[in-house]
Amino acid sequence: MWVPFLAVVLIGALVALAELVSRYRDNPAGALWSVPAAFYVAVNAGGAAAALWTVTQFGWTFGATGESVTFTQVLVAGFGSGALFRSSLFNVTAGNQVIGVGPSAVLTVILSAADRAVDRGRARIRSKGVGEIMGGFPFERGADALFHYAVAALQNFTPAEVKAVEDRIGSLRSGREATLPEQVKSYVLGLSLQALIGEKVLRELVESLRPAFEQAPPAEQVLLDVLRTNGKSELRKLQAMSGLQLFEFSRVLDGLVAAGRVAVDGGSGQEVASLAGTP
16 A cells, blocks of 8 residues: 555655756756755655545546556646645635635645745855856956857757847846946856856856956957057947947947047047047
8 A cells, every 4th residue: 555655755756856957957966955955855745645645535536447546546646746736726815916725825835935945045056156157257248259159069058048148148238237347247147157058067168268358458458459550430440440349349438438538529420539639
């Protein structure tokens, strides 16, 4: 009699493990080896055992006959316990909230608390790792290189995942997050990529790119050198000669103008830039 319960407990535990792995893809092993994760798995396994007890007490056979009855009951209880114990007998509206009354009122709270505990534990580890990896990495000059390097390194990126990281980079440059310090932007980019490629791959990619950016002069210096060499230049030509991308060129030029090192004259569409103080 204990064999079906052992089997259903194992199935319930495997279902819980699969849920955790799907949520924490950057380091599934790190997420699973924690007390909250063990509690999450135990609750799901216990729920599966309770589901099998319920099924046997009510004599539900799900259309099976003969020797296949026990096998069917174990499968249904093991894989269906989540749906059974997360369902509500009826709903009660309290203000603007709909509260489910039934097994879900208890199990959902327990599982949610365990899942959040796992997430908080992973957040501490991930933020510390990304701080070490992305420290000093230039966001404006290095974000595109790191992103495309990561996409080229891994072969299983989905279009949706690529689009999500592209949108995050765009938001960090021109959205609500554009005013964040550059180092914070690098941390956010690192966290976004780490969720897809993992900490070890991210570390290796950043370390392999870092020498290229350490050797390259800052974008501000590149723009100033072009102006010193060529004198006054139309903005479109200046951007082409500097080799800077448009968003970075605009950012650097605005900063130099605000600092009084570059002057921009002329009407819209015909602006000419020159070193401040140059006749």
